[in-house]
Amino acid sequence: MKRLAAVWFVALALAGVGVGTGIAATYYGYTAPGAWFPAGAGAGSAYDSFCGPWVENTFSKAWSSYGLITFIDTGGGWNLSKQGYGPLTRSISISESRTWRKKLHCKNNSSSAYQGGCFGIREWDSGCA
Amino acid sequence: MGFGVCVMGGSTTRLAAIGIGLAGAALVTALMLALGSGADESAGSATSSPANAVPAAASGDRSGSESALERIQARIGAKPGSMRRVGTFGLGRGRTLRLYTAQAADGASCLIDEADGLGAGSTCLESGLFHSRRAAFSVNSNGGPERFGELQVVGMVAPEIGSLTVVLTDGSVTEAALNEHRAFLYESTVSDLARDALPAALRLYGRNGRLVETISIPALR
Numbered sequence A: 001m002k003r004l005a006a007v008w009f010v011a012l013a014l015a016g017v018g019v020g021t022g023i024a025a026t027y028y029g030y031t032a033p034g035a036w037f038p039a040g041a042g043a044g045s046a047y048d049s050f051c052g053p054w055v056e057n058t059f060s061k062a063w064s065s066y067g068l069i070t071f072i073d074t075g076g077g078w079n080l081s082k083q084g085y086g087p088l089t090r091s092i093s094i095s096e097s098r099t100w101r102k103k104l105h106c107k108n109n110s111s112s113a114y115q116g117g118c119f120g121i122r123e124w125d126s127g128c129a
Numbered sequence B: 001m002g003f004g005v006c007v008m009g010g011s012t013t014r015l016a017a018i019g020i021g022l023a024g025a026a027l028v029t030a031l032m033l034a035l036g037s038g039a040d041e042s043a044g045s046a047t048s049s050p051a052n053a054v055p056a057a058a059s060g061d062r063s064g065s066e067s068a069l070e071r072i073q074a075r076i077g078a079k080p081g082s083m084r085r086v087g088t089f090g091l092g093r094g095r096t097l098r099l100y101t102a103q104a105a106d107g108a109s110c111l112i113d114e115a116d117g118l119g120a121g122s123t124c125l126e127s128g129l130f131h132s133r134r135a136a137f138s139v140n141s142n143g144g145p146e147r148f149g150e151l152q153v154v155g156m157v158a159p160e161i162g163s164l165t166v167v168l169t170d171g172s173v174t175e176a177a178l179n180e181h182r183a184f185l186y187e188s189t190v191s192d193l194a195r196d197a198l199p200a201a202l203r204l205y206g207r208n209g210r211l212v213e214t215i216s217i218p219a220l221r
Helices: A002-017 B011-035 B068-076 B190-195
Strands: A023-029 A035-037 A042-044 A054-061 A066-073 A078-085 A088-091 A102-107 A114-125 B053-055 B084-090 B096-103 B109-115 B119-125 B135-143 B148-157 B161-168 B173-176 B183-187 B199-206 B211-216
Touching (some): A054 A066, A078 B119, B068 B119, B119 B135, B135 B199, B135 B211, B148 B190
Antiparallel strands (some): A023 B053, A088 B119, B084 B096
């Protein structure tokens, strides 16, 4: 009887904590498409959460435009940054992303202004508590 | 959210009571998730909002086991069979970076890199990797913006290029070896990062040793 109760307890605890039953990806644009980026200008998203971590950051821009994308942690540090010409994307796994809290950032770190758009993907776990 | 725990005495009864409490918590959690919108928390210059959130086009519910590389391939719409590995490079701390080329659905040519614990990334160029410059590259880094903890320049050069050097902000020059696919990786040393001596330009030399192009790397911050 005690053993049965203990098994039931563990099962309910797992259900309560949340074993993922479904993952849904959602795009968020954190700038308007075709936004104007003066030299040195950047934009940022909101911070993510354990149940909805950021897993991708994209800076859509022309092949002649140089810029960067990064994931900013709660200490303001840059992580997993990528920079170059043309559209840039950095993608990380859900398991990696859940280990730390972050927000997305894109920046025109060149000396010329240009247009572009920044967006990211969050993976929402419907079974997450 | 809290747990409801009612301890009534007797070990079996106590366990059952805790189980009931957790079951209640699980039910409340399920209801909250069903009713809630997963609202973002705002911080600083946050601009994302539910108003501009859309479900990812071709995902739906998944197990979440898609790798970063698979997601990149889906992002660029890589044409089946177009992905080709062009380099495998060792990074500091025993990690490996793999470099690929791929053709995107919109006709762009893409460089894709994937490294242990660093996810995957891509940069895509219209009209071919070397249409505008004789080298296609990206700069990957960790740390900063004040001080980078690691930094790599990774890419490929055009067929007519025989060698490549990296010019740092302190004026020093280092050659970056090209592999059989004309791919390269330059990794900043610890001392260079400590001195903030960072890549500022790539110099490309023809097979006859003559300088054919200098590509400036804009400020890295």
